[in-house]
Amino acid sequence: MSAPLVEVQDLAKVFDVSPPWLNRIVERKPRAFVHAVDGVSFSIQRGRTLALVGESGCGKSTVARLLVGLHGATHGAVRIDGEDIARTLAGPGALKLRRRMQMIFQDPYASLNPRWKVLDIVAEPLREHGLVASAADAKARVGKLLDAVGLNPADADKFPHQFSGGQRQRISIARALATQPEFLVCDEPTSALDVSVQAQVLNIMKDLQREQGLTYLFISHNLAVVRHMADEIGVMYLGRLVEVADKTELFAKPRHPYTRMLLDAIPDIHMSGRARTPVQGEVPNPLQPPNGCSFHPRCPLADERCRRERPPLLEIRGVRVACHAVEEGRAG
Template sequence: MTDLLQISGLDVDFPTRRGTVHAARGVSLTVQPGEVVGLVGESGAGKSTIGNAIIDLLEAPGRVSAGSILFEGEELRGRSEAEMRRVRGDRIGMIFQDPQTSLNPLMTIGAQLVETIEKTSDLRGSRAEERAIELLEQVGITEAKARLRAYPHQFSGGMRQRVVIALALAGDPDLIIADEPTTALDVSIQAQILDLIKRLCRERDLGVIIVTHDIGVIANIADRVAVMYRGEVVETGDVAQILGAPKHEYTKSLIAAVPRADRKLERFSSVDYIEGGNKPFERIDIQTHWLGASRDNRGTGKAIEVENLDLSFVLQKAVLKRNRKMLQAVDNVSFTVTEGQTFGLVGESGSGKSTVARLIAGLYRPDAGTIRVLGQDVSTRPNSAAAREARRALQMIFQDPYSSLNARMRVMDIVAEPIRFYRLTENEAETRRIVGDLLNHVGLGAQAALRYPHEFSGGQRQRISIARALASRPRILICDEPTSALDVSVQATILNLLKDLQQELGLTMLFISHDLPVVRQMCDQIAVMRHGQLCEVADAETLFKTPRHEYSRHLLELMPSMELLGEA
């Protein structure tokens, strides 16, 4: 069979003032029509670089310095920008990793879909809009016609990712490069998307390169797998051979880092590799450090109390109330989190779990209900001195480490901002010392304070977010999908770090995730949400072994099968 895509001896370089960075070296890869090829590796391994090189979207000053890229027998290297624009979208579709930056925030979802459809097909006007609605329904977005008028910020992270997938399918391409296509998706929508990709593959002889950190996705969808490490392909072969009986030591350790869904372990298995090439940095002694000064004051009472919480969003505005379309994002939600506990919120994208987290953090105001943090009512009297102090004791680690950090600020000022805002130190010299200690403690090193966020990998940025959250000496951390954008090895490191910090500082954590194996390993109690309501609240082991609610059982059945991985 003729190869749809053939990459041979590909080298990608990034010249810098300090020398040339070799992002990819000697990479060879083939994709046949109707085949799904998985590309796995750690953050910074070069896997996304390969996808960008194929469609000539390398960020400056990156360049392909050697090798060949044959697509349908035609060489793509050396083509002009005008020629590549005719290839992108129409013949090769791309699903980018970060839906937040892939969508124009000033255009409605419908306008962006219709624009893409009109540029890559003969459909115009109402026919293009009908196709846009069809694409949204294909990727699992309900009320697709009404959602055409919504803007990206009105969608959850998972829903934005579905829109990006719909955009990639709009041009009816022959090859799709999917860079972490299920990163922000829960297990039910992930299953829909993977089934859709597999069906398109078979029906249209569509070739797919799927770049992912999720070994479960690879096990369920890929025909062949290529494993990348520091810019090189170290192992390639059929999915059953690579995942069931890996030969390379790096592949073995990568697979061992996959969170277990069948039993709970004390710690996540880490890849025997130091993220970003950094040496280990000296961790501070929490018992004697400024950060742990208030640890002894932490008890076993109620950290978070949520009672009868309601919140609605307006989907369609109208003068008359009866003509408005409303979305009940949170519907009569009640639960309690005990101090020192890790409480998990799970559910599909749009179920309301992140909305609940933002309500507790004070980023949204509830329509009804009560929120108490460390015994203080922060919903009905949010501006009282006691409520402000409770807010200081609660910090949030956001889902996206790329957009949650100010790109114009150095890491020093990002981490120091809470310390300065709450006036927690006597002078600037003490603030800088504490920031350096925090950066050492999360494994980045004090020298990271002088750099900007864009100079770090995704996992390293999430460490910066954790350091910033710790800077106000919190008692509660809200972790909203803190590792969803990270590969499995970096995820293990970050989750182990959170476990260590919880033990050292006596932290309470509200942990939001769609990744059920991760939730099982991290949480003491779990609440399952659907359509803004709580379906079930149970101890973690009870939920996984004997779920009571039908929807909980449905979610557990949809977890990607890991049978190919054998026993860890």
């Protein structure tokens, strides 16, 4: 197997959420920190899709922003084709690296400038990277990009408010594809859309991946969408990866109790009668995470070791999983 296009090693991001200095002095409160991402490691092969799933607040979107350099990592490394992005983005090669990776944001209503026409929105990266020589060249390139995402080239002369949510997200995809990137980070790109429109946008993304050999990091909480899009799935809980597996393997035989809980939350429309683990408890306060395994307060398999010792992400029978019960054979 060839070297992966994207490598993430021990990635972490800590946010200082302390109240102002004077409040801390008067109220005698210590500084507060949130470990939004806590030691995440994964890789993505060229032309493949890794999906990150988990409940809201688990750190998925922070990982996405770290990968494209919108946040600086507290520690750890992100490499594109073996190139450390933190070092590259701080040097003269930043613009070249930006061409190779782009991001599709979650909200198509907030990610497009309402004062700009679609022509200017999609052509902006072309102009910034010096990929067009004239206004006529820019218009022709934008027309081709709009056509690639299922829009009419004549739509270039319209404003964002003249489009539906699904059409706006197609404009966002066209903008992301303008620099012909190799790697796209998709942060819940269809969560704000109706189900029928979601299917159209996802099919366009699949077609573009097949035609252009794109590599995706796909962030979502919708397991049906993930099943359609992903080749490999990483399950996150409270800033950490708890299971990473091939899509078919994960849906057929989930190992981690949290993965099982997520899959059991999907309605069983086939009424198969399979045993289902009810959802228990709430996500802990990230300011005061539990000791040991962060999932142990909600886990039916937790024992004293789980309360005391944080499990590492180990490869067990072809699946990477962080669970003492799976490691000890107690998970069934």
